[in-house]
Amino acid sequence: MVTATGFPEIELADIGMHYPSDATEVIALQNVSLNIAKGEFVSLLGPSGCGKTTLLRLMADLIQPTSGSIKVAGKSAKEARLARKYGIVFQNPVLYDWRRVEENITLPLELMGVKKAERKRKAAELLDLVGLQGFGDKYPWQLSGGMQQRVAIARALSMEPEILLMDEPFSALDEFTRERLNEELLSIWSQVKNTVVFVTHSISESIFLSDRVFVLSPHPGRLSSVADIPLPRPRTREMRNSPEFFGLIAQIRGSFEGV
Numbered sequence: 001m002v003t004a005t006g007f008p009e010i011e012l013a014d015i016g017m018h019y020p021s022d023a024t025e026v027i028a029l030q031n032v033s034l035n036i037a038k039g040e041f042v043s044l045l046g047p048s049g050c051g052k053t054t055l056l057r058l059m060a061d062l063i064q065p066t067s068g069s070i071k072v073a074g075k076s077a078k079e080a081r082l083a084r085k086y087g088i089v090f091q092n093p094v095l096y097d098w099r100r101v102e103e104n105i106t107l108p109l110e111l112m113g114v115k116k117a118e119r120k121r122k123a124a125e126l127l128d129l130v131g132l133q134g135f136g137d138k139y140p141w142q143l144s145g146g147m148q149q150r151v152a153i154a155r156a157l158s159m160e161p162e163i164l165l166m167d168e169p170f171s172a173l174d175e176f177t178r179e180r181l182n183e184e185l186l187s188i189w190s191q192v193k194n195t196v197v198f199v200t201h202s203i204s205e206s207i208f209l210s211d212r213v214f215v216l217s218p219h220p221g222r223l224s225s226v227a228d229i230p231l232p233r234p235r236t237r238e239m240r241n242s243p244e245f246f247g248l249i250a251q252i253r254g255s256f257e258g259v
């Protein structure tokens with residue numbers, strides 16, 4: 001089981017993010033402050049347009065805030081990016097169809113100049129980790145959507161990042177596949193032991209996965225509440241039907257009222 005150490009891995013202080021627009025400026029985020037501990041699994045939850053993706057992109061230094069400060073592992077977001085602290089998984093797996101699965105997984109290592117034998121060894125380890133043993137020589141188009149997303153997760157983990165940022169990675173999948181991948185993601189996380197920030201629209205997905213859920217509300221995007229998820233780990237399928245789980249759904253749904 002992975003437990004957060006309490007050491008802040010990601011610290012956002014009073015973040016504001018404005019996007020210029022033709023008509024009026026869009027205030028995507030206002031006064032957002034939050035800390036995420038090393039080894040913690042947190043979700044960013046909220047309705048469309050509340051700024052979840054913007055927040056994730058700020059953490060990854062893909063964009064810079066209009067105001068406020070971001071620290072990642074004690075560094076600026078830019079220093080953390082240059083130190084390869086992040087792995088990112090997007091909603092769309094973004095795989096190269098002409099490269100075999102193992103070549104997709106080890107692409108970041110190839111770009112770093114890692115030798116072929118070492119890439120092969122790492123690919124086998126990662127295929128094993130994400131439950132795709134024997135699929136390394138297939139092409140992405142030969143895999144289901146859920147398997148493709150597991151390839152994307154393996155690729156994001158290839159550089160052994162301290163932080164895994166995931167932007168609605170399972171939202172395009174059917175509910176059965178999504179729930180299975182939720183369980184598999186937790187199994188992977190219990191082995192990798194990194195910090196995960198997971199963006200989702202789904203209350204139940206955020207509860208099942210997380211130690212804490214950051215609830216965001218829109219117009220302008222802001223942090224409206226933080227829910228602790230005291231369900232024990234490892235999380236099991238049966239927990240989804242427990243009174244505690246339904247209680248947490250009601251609590252978080254209640255925090256959206258009036259938003």
Ligand SMILES: Nc1ncnc2c1ncn2[C@@H]1O[C@H](COP(=O)(O)OP(=O)(O)OP(=O)(O)O)[C@@H](O)[C@H]1O
Pocket residue numbers: 019020021026027028046047048049050051052053054055201221
């Ligand atoms: N590049 C951009 N330029 C202008 N406005 C933007 C840009 N990116 C996002 N926005 C606006 O900022 C707000 C927050 O967008 P963001 O994509 O972060 O929300 P979200 O919660 O991730 O939404 P969704 O769940 O639909 O992906 C929205 O009003 C959006 O229209």
